[in-house]
Amino acid sequence: MATHDSQDTSLLQRARQFFLILGGIYVFLVALGTTPFVQRNLLYMHNLRLPPFAQYDMPEKYDLAPFKTHNVRIHTADNETLGAWFTFSDPFYTANKASLLASPSSSPDPSSPVPTTDVDAYIRNALRTHPTVLFLHGNGGTRALRSRVQHYQAFASRLRANVLAPDYRGFADSTGVPSEVGLSLDALAAWDWLRAHGAAPENVLVVGNSLGTGVAVQFASALQELERGEKPQRPRGVVLLAPFSSIETLLDTYYIMGLVPLLAPLRIFPFISNFVKRFLVHRFDSLSKIVSLKVPLLIVHAEDDWDIPHVHSETLFDAFLEPHLPTLPEFTAAMAGASEEVAKRMTALAHERAALRIELVAVRDMARVGRAEVFARNAAHGEVVFLRTRWGGHERIGLVEGVQDYMAEMFHLG
DSSP: OHHHHHHHHHHHHHHHHHHHHHHHHHHHHHHHTTSHHHHHHHHHOTTOOSSTTOOTTOGGGGTOOTTTEEEEEEEOTTSOEEEEEEEOOHHHHHHHHHHHHHOSOSOSOTTOOOOHHHHHHHHHHHHHHSOEEEEEOOSSSOTTOHHHHHHHHHHHHHSOOEEEEEOOTTSTTOOSOOOHHHHHHHHHHHHHHHHHTTOOGGGEEEEEETHHHHHHHHHHHHHHHHTTTSOOOOOSEEEEESOOSOHHHHHHHOEETTTEESSGGGGGOHHHHHHHHTTOSOOOOOTTTGGGOOSOEEEEEETTOSSSOTHHHHHHHHHHHGGGSOOOOOOOGGGGGOOHHHHHHHHHHHHHHHHHHHHHEEEEEETTTEEEEEEOOOTTTOOEEEEEESOOTTTTGGGOHHHHHHHHHHTTOO
């Protein structure tokens, strides 16, 4: 009997030691994440250059048609140089395929490029005659990543749009080091490049995915700031694929690989969680800026997104409705023991908010895709739509054809 007791005690001690070590490792990693260098690498993952040893000047290697996609260089206002791919829309490529294929020199070298002057002429013509998607990708990887290439192909064919896909500073072959302000400058540089090559603002649709949604909101907000005293340069619209409300709130809900909680274990110690968040350098606070955007906005999120929960998109969409609803008083400890009369008033207020929300939001069921909630704002600013799909995951939500169909309908593409 004594032997069994000692074995049980030994197992308990080992289990305790194991969890203490595990907890120590977790605390160490969280503390490490507060340092700017580690934080930057965890957030952007820009050194994860997939596919490895990519040949950016040979897009055909990544399943793109010959001379349909061109490697271009974009210069930013702070003297960084970005690598980017420009893909012609399917209609433009089909109409000009013969001349594009005939443009290279007669050299037998299959990698012989189209002369730069010819490329610029084709790009200018394509931008004048077809809409364009400015695609802002998520963290990690490069513009040659398979899932991103599939986005270019889908937008070029199903949306019949050109696609400009820049790699942010520090990513792929782009110079510099990523930062929140820097990525916004990169998006602005891509926009300026499109404008300089003949694209009209109303013919450019800004599409951000994951981290790119934070970049898209920051960029669109900055673009509006530049409008003051100048002619407006508003894009056709902004599409946010699997967005987050802010990095700070994302830390509370993010699961690495959909399995490992990032800061969830600290919820029982709010003061520690708040202390850690004070060290955030890159915040991408989309919630604070999104309501001020004066362009049509489509927010898309899948219910099976295990990286960023769709509650983030709900929060962003609800921010547009909040000014039109009666304000709920902030819950306090004193209210926990409030009188029955106060409880009734709170319940009545909640019902009033729900009823008003039904009046403000039009709901559209999309068979086998999901549900769209539409809020009609001021006509000059365009409507705001939250499309919640049943599936699509995180990185591939933009490849769901039902989502592409809605994009085409809402922004008059295809």
